[in-house]
Amino acid sequence: METQRGVGRRLNLRKNIRSRAVNLMLRSGNVQRQLNELKRKVGGRAHEVTVFLELDDPYSYLLSCYLPALMQHYDIEPSIRLTRAVGGEYRPMPELLAEYAQHDCRLLAAELGVQFLDLSDAPVVEHRRALLAVLAAESESDDFTALLLRVLRAYWRGDSESVSRLVAGVSPDSGVADALLETNQKQLLKLGHYNAATIFYGGEWYWGVDRLHYLVDRLAALGLRRVDGEHRELASLRRAMQPNLPMTVPASAKTLPQLHMYFSFRSPYSYLALSRIYRLADAFGLDLRLHPVLPMVQRGLAVPRTKILYILKDAKREADRLGVPVGKFCDPVGEGAERCIAVYYYALAQRRERDFCIAAGEAIFNLGIDVATDDGMRSVTEKVGLFWPEVIEAMADDEWRETAQRNRVEMTEAGVWGVPSFRIGAAVLWGQDRDWLLARQIEDMCADGDGILV
Numbered sequence: 332m333e334t335q336r337g338v339g340r341r342l343n344l345r346k347n348i349r350s351r352a353v354n355l356m357l358r359s360g361n362v363q364r365q366l367n368e369l370k371r372k373v374g375g376r377a378h379e380v381t382v383f384l385e386l387d388d389p390y391s392y393l394l395s396c397y398l399p400a401l402m403q404h405y406d407i408e409p410s411i412r413l414t415r416a417v418g419g420e421y422r423p424m425p426e427l428l429a430e431y432a433q434h435d436c437r438l439l440a441a442e443l444g445v446q447f448l449d450l451s452d453a454p455v456v457e458h459r460r461a462l463l464a465v466l467a468a469e470s471e472s473d474d475f476t477a478l479l480l481r482v483l484r485a486y487w488r489g490d491s492e493s494v495s496r497l498v499a500g501v502s503p504d505s506g507v508a509d510a511l512l513e514t515n516q517k518q519l520l521k522l523g524h525y526n527a528a529t530i531f532y533g534g535e536w537y538w539g540v541d542r543l544h545y546l547v548d549r550l551a552a553l554g555l556r557r558v559d560g561e562h563r564e565l566a567s568l569r570r571a572m573q574p575n576l577p578m579t580v581p582a583s584a585k586t587l588p589q590l591h592m593y594f595s596f597r598s599p600y601s602y603l604a605l606s607r608i609y610r611l612a613d614a615f616g617l618d619l620r621l622h623p624v625l626p627m628v629q630r631g632l633a634v635p636r637t638k639i640l641y642i643l644k645d646a647k648r649e650a651d652r653l654g655v656p657v658g659k660f661c662d663p664v665g666e667g668a669e670r671c672i673a674v675y676y677y678a679l680a681q682r683r684e685r686d687f688c689i690a691a692g693e694a695i696f697n698l699g700i701d702v703a704t705d706d707g708m709r710s711v712t713e714k715v716g717l718f719w720p721e722v723i724e725a726m727a728d729d730e731w732r733e734t735a736q737r738n739r740v741e742m743t744e745a746g747v748w749g750v751p752s753f754r755i756g757a758a759v760l761w762g763q764d765r766d767w768l769l770a771r772q773i774e775d776m777c778a779d780g781d782g783i784l785v
Contacts, residue, residue, distance in 0.1 A: 388416065590612055621688065674722055
């Protein structure tokens with residue numbers, strides 16, 4: 332029988348191999364992009380951009396609003412595929428996701444000036460099957476892209492009249508639509524993704540309006556603009572997603588409720604968000620409360636390899652854009668994450684929680700320090716002025732487990748299950764790239780508009 336020490340060694344070996352593989356992958360990003368471009372040139376292929384859109388996905392609709400500008404302004408060969416996102420372990424809580432996606436897209440659309448559920452409170456779901464049949468019947472026609480964009484617009488505006496005209500005389504029972512969705516879903520997985528509202532170009536993925544600017548910059552760097560200058564509509568999208576913070580704390584912000592952040596020490600997005608959310612809280616004079624939860628895999632939620640790879644690659648380019656140090660990664664899953672939560676509550680009692688969380692994130696995602704070891708954790712805690720003998724006592728105390736479980740339940744009851752997530756009053760947002768939207772929500776809560784935004 333394998334001893335406990337043997338099990339521990341085996342798990343550590345797996346963790347070390349996984350961490351080294353991730354580090355190699357992240358370092359090879361630019362080289363891989365150059366190789367893909369070389370292959371394209373050698374093969375004499377056009378700049379092929381493949382877009383996967385889903386009828387039931389509001390993020391697909393928002394992205395579709397910007398596709399005409401992308402196709403008009405850049406010399407690309409687009410291929411628009413009607414698909415459905417992969418379910419199962421890729422979508423651990425589909426009901427919550429569907430509800431949150433509509434909430435999130437409603438907020439996004441209002442800020443971007445996009446019409447969204449303005450003619451009804453819900454998409455025209457009663458004609459869903461018929462719309463899919465219409466699209467499947469035209470999937471090989473030259474007018475398919477224009478038709479799909481029309482359908483998405485009518486569906487997600489809640490435009491019953493337009494939808495009724497589109498499906499007039501169409502039988503909703505055709506199996507052609509299911510075959511098309513299955514084929515395109517297989518293509519989505521084969522290329523290396525699992526979600527709709529995604530664009531694939533030259534070996535890289537771009538999700539939704541949030542990552543469209545990366546593709547725009549890449550196409551521009553390749554000299555693919557049809558005319559000089561950036562497209563007005565695409566440029567407005569980039570400008571809208573900028574967090575504007577007050578230079579002085581608004582007087583009315585003193586009456587606002589606490590700002591809550593749910594995060595995981597294993598989540599690279601949590602690490603990316605942490606410093607910015609502290610800056611946001613400082614700018615508005617808010618009391619920021621952090622609520623750590625265990626990583627998804629330690630909460631019984633599977634994370635497929637394809638999803639992990641996309642998250643890591645996406646987090647690296649976000650880190651580069653934001654100027655957050657990400658270099659050498661050491662996976663804290665298991666004991667490392669647990670020790671971090673235990674020490675967090677000790678650091679909280681010492682009023683060192685901000686310094687500890689930032690230092691732990693840098694150790695895990697930039698310095699390759701194994702916080703599951705005493706040497707690794709001590710290097711982090713001594714950096715922020717925590718007393719090592721008391722750190723040892725904190726790590727031996729399991730009281731944090733009950734608190735972490737309450738954090739998870741509280742987060743789920745708020746309508747989200749992933750990290751980082753944010754809550755202030757009734758407002759709930761999910762994702763490190765929602766800091767700008769969170770700032771807008773807080774600004775709206777400051778009724779008198781005091782404070783100058785820059």
